[in-house]
Amino acid sequence: MSGILQGKVALVTGAGHGIGRGHALELAKQGAKVVVNDLGGSAKGEGSGRVAEEVCEIIRARGGEAVPDFGDVGDEAQVEAMVQRAIDSFGRLDILVNNAGIVRDKAIWNMGADDFDLVMRVHLRGTWLTCRAAARYWRERAKAEGGKVYGRIINTTSGAGLLGNFGQSNYATAKAATVGLTLTLSVELASIGVTVNAVGPGGLTRLSAGDKALKEADQYAEDEWEPLGPKVSSPLVAWLASEEAGYVSGQVIRAIRDKIYWMHGWTEARTISNGNKPWKAEELGKRFGTEVFGVRAAGLSLGG
Structure with missing residues (x-):
């Protein structure tokens, strides 16, 4: 296979189904050698399986190179082994795509601590x-080679993490925190040449539509384009992993249907000043109502 990732080595987590499967197939299509990681459990994080091997077989049948990994991304030793598997199999690691995920949706009053923790x-x-x-x-390589290295990290966020979503206080919190992690790592790893970005994919997968959508989602990831299919964001992931995107880091980009959205996060929308004097709680209501939120006309009392 040839493409914009010719000769690169990628590790994709959660690549057995849906969005991760689409990423692995697209990276391979673009010339990358891929470590296909998937524990093989259910959408709720139960059990294990060998689905990663199935994805590798598809990649090999199309002329690419891939090896499976069945490790648990939450286990420190198994994660170290994933990276080592890329090095042992293909000589190095250039690209990391974090996609592994589960859901345990419940309103917060019904959610157990174990649902949140897992x-x-x-x-x-x-x-x-x-x-x-x-x-x-990558840091050890940079030190040994005396310069910058090729490194790309693409993390996965979601609309729930960026905007909130009922019944997903666990998932949304994790996805919002992933953005914070992405922004921080883009700063920490810049000096060694590594870019770090987050992608918010849109599409029906077993996490969003349940296990009944699994077969259909995997089909779209392999063979067809579907506006709500799981591989809609995969070309974006492949581009962010490429040489051409070396100037892009610390960004959050969503891909939904046929549109790509460059997201801007928390910015200073409006500022009020108290003239170098301390704020008084009893005065804030009027200032917020008239100068920040604009929900009160100037001159109205707090009770008006």
Whole structure:
């Protein structure tokens, strides 16, 4: 295979189904050698399986190179082994795509602490562990080679993490935190040449539509383009992983249907000043109402 990632080595987590599967196939299509990671469990994080091997077989049948990895992204030792598998199999690691995830959706009053902890373990701890393992590898290479290295990290966020979503206080928290991690790592790893970005994909997968959508989602990831299919964001991921995108870091970009959105996060929308005097709580209501939120006309009393 030839393409914009010719000769590069990528590790994609959660690549057995849906969005991760689409990423692995697209990276391979663009010439990358791929470590296909997937524990093989259910959408709720239960059990394990060998689905990563199925994706590798597809890649090999299309002329690419891939090896499976069945490790748990939340386990420190298994994450270290993932990175080592890329090095042992293909000589190095150039690209890390963090996609592994599960859902345990419930309104907060019904959500158990274990539902929160497990979702955070997979999405956030898992992303942090893989980023750390890759960062340590690239930093050692940079020190040994006396300069910058080729390194790309693409993390996965979501609309729930950026905007909030009912019933997903665990998932949304993890995805919002992934953005914070992305922004921080883009600063920490800049000096050694590594870029770090986050992609917010849109599409129906087993996480968003349930296991009944699994077969259909995987089909779209392999063979067809579907506006709500799971591979809509995969070309964006491949481009961010390429040489051409070396100037892009610390960004959040969403891909939904046929549109790509460059996101701007928390910015100073409006500022009020108290003239170098301390604020008084009883005065803030009127100032916020008239000068910040604009929900009161000037001159109205707090009770008006």
